Amino acid sequence: MVAESLESAYRRHAVELIRYATVMVGRDDATDVVIDAIVGVFGGHVDGDAIVNVRALLFRAVHNRAVDHHRATTRRRSREALFEGRRDVSVPAGPAVDARAALAVLSLQQRTVVFLAYWCDLGVGDIAVVLGVSEGTVRKQLARARARLREVLE
């Protein structure tokens, strides 16, 4: 029953989750991040009855995996840069690389807030629920993100 509920929720939100992951970590790793997140949700024996907002749960799971991935990638690149020196660790080219590069000036949480606000059309309250933070935090992050993007876009 729980699995059915989560599976249905995943099926409904799969497209936006993979898109969200692409914005966060890039195309090459997006599938990994989503799968890791979903596997974590399923494997964690989540009590479906206790889940008020499955969409929020899935987004938060992907967000957390993206943060883990970002940290791991940063560590890996530092290590590679340290020991291998010449290795090219730049972001691979792709059709959306310019847009991602622009969004890369944001912190991961700011990127998440921007995605949820501008792609998912969520309001401040809904974003706060998805991320498990206060509405004030969302407003602050969104304002900072907009200010930063204004600089980049100008």
Added chain:
Amino acid sequence: MTDSSEADRELDAAIARLVIDAGSDAPDAPDMSTLTVTELTGSRYDVTRRRVTVAAIGSLAAAAAVLAFVAIDVDDTDTLRPAETAPTPTDPLPTIVAETSEPTIASTVAETSEPTIASTVTAAVPTTSGGAPPPAGITRPVVAADVCEPISAREGISQGVPTLFARGSNNPIPIQIIGDPTDGPTGAFALVQRFFGDDYRAIGQEVVDIDGTEAHVTVYDNGNGQVIWDLADGSQGHLRSRGLDRDELVEIVAGLTPRADTDPIPGFDYTAVQETTIQLELLHEQINTDVRGKVAGFECRVVATDYVYRISALGGDPVYQYAGVIDRPTPLEVGVRSSTVIVVNGLADPTAPTVDDVVDADPTAWLDLRSRLGRLAEGGPLVSVISEGGDVVVALTPIDDTSTVTSYLTLRLTTEQDVTFLQVDTTNAVLAPDAAFWRTEIGGRVRGISTARTGSVMGFRIGETPITDPIDVKISIIDGGDFVLQSTEPIQLSPQP
């Protein structure tokens, strides 16, 4: 979410475009019912990564939270090969075999065939080293001026698809794409919607009994098709197709089984009937309000023939792309460039631009094109004197050279409580088959976008009475891709007391 200033609105639009572009090359979402995960091992300083592949397993619903895992080795350069432990025979039931290092994940191994693994890994993991980069998508479609002389360009962002084929609903609409996984939007496909709580009369050229259900089937000369059928629960199925004949439409509808209305996507399950002549599958599905996408449009003229062509680049969710292909006049050509669907509209002619001609414009040239008006606005405005209570009739002319239908709009100025309004009466309008929206520009700005219907009167606030300055007006019919199908000449209404 946004402030009201123009600068903030522009910033919001720019950010929205960034977010859409940044996710435009998102891979396909992995299918939950056929999902396996790999776990990699390496020395402490190796790059340890996890990779995903696909293998057929039984129903996940039946297997509760059990997921299947197949081991695949990935080396530091992202070269993938099936692990030696990867089983090859096919077994419908997953068997618990291996462990992963992730304590919270149920660890099983599904048995699958190697070809499935290989093909899926290739698709899911684009080359990042040691191979050619994936082909670039197109976000600013243009062709060389000697092929087709540029006229203008447009961009549009869709956050939700409220209306397809000029039919909307107050309730969420599941949209499903049944097509060929290989041909994608370039081949024959059907877009199926299910409407709840609407009072919409099913009509068609022919009524066909499909398993006891009356289906109203229409096949148009241009290769499009439509089936509308009422379901026992009061909902209604509405299928639109491209490239499918009457028998194929009937076969598809026969293979559709309505889902429970509590399903997250309460559309249909699809099982192709045994004797079917077509091999189509349910490829994509979404609720209409969740659909996101972006269209970039380019309009150009071939000098030798004076034919006008419109080229659209559709990015975003697959459902959006399929809808963008079908909710418009029959394309001359459809192609896929990486994650972008390219559509060429216009008259068939040896000089016509093709999908292969389409390249990405540089940003400056694109902005210049976007700043130009459409070709109907190149001349001066048609000046009409209009008085309070009087009216002006203007022609609504098709700009598609293949169409000959001309219809008319009636414009009036009215006053209510010392405020002057412009009324646009659409009673005598005849709309193009793929009309989606009315777009009304007043004073050079878009003042209204509304669903394309006839027989209604649209009203726009002009200002406090009396109005003495001329009013520039242009009214158009646009399709789902934001391309103009019909338009008035630019009109300048000169109010007289």
